[in-house]
Amino acid sequence: MSDLPEPDPTLVAALRADLAAAGYTADAVRDAWGPVADDATGRGLLGPALRALAGRADPLAVLARTLYLGGAASVDEVERALPALGAAGLAALGLARIEGETVVPTALLRPQDYADATGSGQWWVASDLDEAALGGALPTGHVLGVGGASLTLAGLQLTTPAERVLDVGTGCGIQALRARRVASAVVATDVSERALVFTALNAALNGLDGISTRSGSLFEPVAGERFDRVVSNPPFVITPRVAGVPEYEYRDAGFAGDDLVAAFVGGVGDVLAPGGTAQLLGNWEYREGRDGLDRVRDWVAASAEPLDAWIVERERLDPLAYAELWVRDGGTTPGSPEYARLIDAWLEDFATRRVSAVGFGYLLLRRTPIGMPSLARYERLGQPVAGALGPHLAEALAAWDRLGLLDDDALAASTAVVADDVTEARHHRPGAEAPTVIELHQGGAFARVLDVDPALAALVGASDGDLPLGVLIAAIADLLDVDAAALRADLLPRVRELVFTGFLRLG
Template sequence: MSHTAPTDAALVAALRADLTRAGYTADAVRRVWGPVADAATGRGLHGPALRALEGRGDALAVLCRTLFLGTAASVADVDRALPETGARGLAALGLVTVDGDTVTPAVLLRPQDLADAAGAVSWWVVSDLDEAAVGGALPTGHVLGVGGASLTLAGLQLSTPAERVLDLGTGCGIQALRARRAAPQVVATDVSERALRFTELNAALNGLDGIETRHGSLFEPVAGERFDRVVSNPPFVITPRVAGVPEYEYRDAGFAGDDLVAAFVSGVGDVLTSGGTAQLLGNWEYRDGQDGLERVRGWVAASAVPLDAWIVEREQLDPLSYAELWVRDGGTVPGSPEYARLIDAWLDDFAARGVTAIGFGYLLLRRTPIGMPPLARYERVSQPVAGALGPHLGEALAAWDRLGLLDDEALAAATVITASDVTEARHHRPGEEDPTVIELRQGGGFARVLDVDPALAALVGASDGDLPVGVLIDAIADLLGADATALRADLLPRVRELVFTGFLRVA
């Protein structure tokens, strides 16, 4: 796609109508080539899908081959599949090139489903050709399509309404499209003019107004402005700053080590309204024995404005595994001399800073509301999580704010209700009546599993909203023969934790 080509509204409308008429949806694509081929395409292997489409000339098959997989087609086939747009229309939009009777894709245009608290939505997303379509290493100006990381962040986005949202490092614009569902105004920024053109086209193709694009790095394009929410899947990948190592715009912003994420964390407070939130994905280094999460804590402390921080480390890689991940991501073939050279460059870079591991995870930051206690939570959560986390994160923040208004006396006077997704498991040694382990399991949220003692298990089991927490604790103390005052001092902080993490809610 030409980075200077303006978006032709009439052609885009024609393409939208053609795609709708052809039934070019994610579900339809999966049905066309079946589950095995679908899994293969997710791994960058197009062979099974192409074999499944062999001999088919219907519109959906043509679109799958040409727009999803990036293989050439005839002008006649494309004209039949997209009667209003035609091959020439796609070329005018910069999506293909036409040479004689051959249509060669210049980009991918793929259907994408997304579900959040507002319901399910289907989009079409245009991005650059992937490795399988290119047939080798990606160009450094590559604009990435919708991948696992971008879907993760889309699912993390808070679903509560906002007025203005900043999507920093928008790429193909998937986060901007997602943010537009919660806010009437979205500003999408990127250092890549090409990425901004993709974002504009994707907004137009899906009939979304209210998305403004701006060119620039970090917060420069929005200096002096304020937003209720900032979302970012920034180019956080740690890349050696040496000659001969490709610098991919979609993953590398030219910063050394984890300095990009540090700059985001320490600077985002300046563009947030009071109570405004920022959400991003990021990497952080473990250096010379220093805990990576403590590094993030230092970045939060460096903010000029007070920030709440909820940092969740989801994964930790050693330097070699990290290097292999991103060298492969660029399309360099394992086992080749170039692969070995790039791996050495990564390892030398990590060794120079004393890096022993690299953490990856989610960062939720908030400009601390005036008069509220700050949130500072740094944790490791490695278990699989099902579904979008955005609603859970929003409920946790609301719970934190409500708990901040309740001292221990007020909490004891409140009633709480056990969440409907919480179950209890008890483990007994053979022949013993009393359990040796009692677990509370969370079906939603972060799917936490907590070991609890009989007193807390009894409190959670009795929390149906009828009796205040303090009354329940007194009854449990009497049942266990414990001191009621001591039991309150023990259980009330843990009740706060269970309310924040979603096991309990204040009635």
């Protein structure tokens, strides 16, 4: 894989102007090849899209065919599609090569929509050719484009303002672009020089200053510095450390087992400013019958700086399913001898550590603010989630800090309102007057469903911001003919949970 040249500002400006003039947007590309082809493209099947664009020589179609799908085009077609940059300029940026009268893409450049609390828009994001464009396995130095995991982390990023953000393992730079929307400055690091050039190119192409790049592993490039926020989609994939197993830079940092995530958790406190947060995706192993989340607890406890931790396990795979996932990800065809050999290497590696399963999820860590109670929350949430979680996570942290300042008397004196996305469901046995099950459903955030008893349901139902919680609890105790002090002692801790998880909001 050839090295990318440092992006020339004049050429980048010409490319940006040409892309805008051609209307090269995500919506326009989807409209150009239609919904069936768009669905197929998302699955790595390019034929329907290429057929939909066949015979078209307009700039949008040429750009979609070459820069989105990675297909070749004539020099004349590219010259017309990119009149300011030209085919030679595209090659000078390292995004294509010219073979006679044909332009052959050496990278992808795709439009990517974004939306967050501050607005919506679009980026153009360059990355290496994917499996579909290459027609085979990926090179080990591959720089990944925007995929499901990177979009997940982008949606998880806190939406509150920050001064300095560190993006560890930046890849094509999508997390850095996202962080720059709320931060004054972003430092993006990676062990791959090619990834750093892609990040610099994407920042320049989208007109974003304030994003700098540094080479190195984990926190080495920023030793002694402090950041308000750290984000990372690190190369956490568990890979056998044996000869003959490809080590892809975008997913494998050379650590054994889940040691990379352990090293990140153990070291991130050193680069966080007081109260600073870190967010990352990661894997953790279930070893020798020990719960994977308990192992993450150990990593957090080993940090030299006290850390708040909110860990959410979204999925758990057995060793075979995990091995198949990542062998296929590298482009090896199921059923082939090479596929069987790689699967066996993964299973043997897991067996040496007596791994029974691998968990995947989100880690939110915070350097515990002085004088505040520590947050230690480890949970499994497998239900589908709609929309970005960043705003909810920010609200939950703010709620935790506020609750930490309220003793039970102060909480009882507070008012609360039910969040707009909360609904109640009651289930009755046929002919029964009283419900056997009462559920609170959350429409946003983590889409939690909680079983509640009649007392808590009554309190939530009455929480309209008018009366203090203590007054409502006393009235409910009188209605249910139970001891008011005992009911208060039972309900207030659960109110704290409802406030943190977003079912209730304090007035």
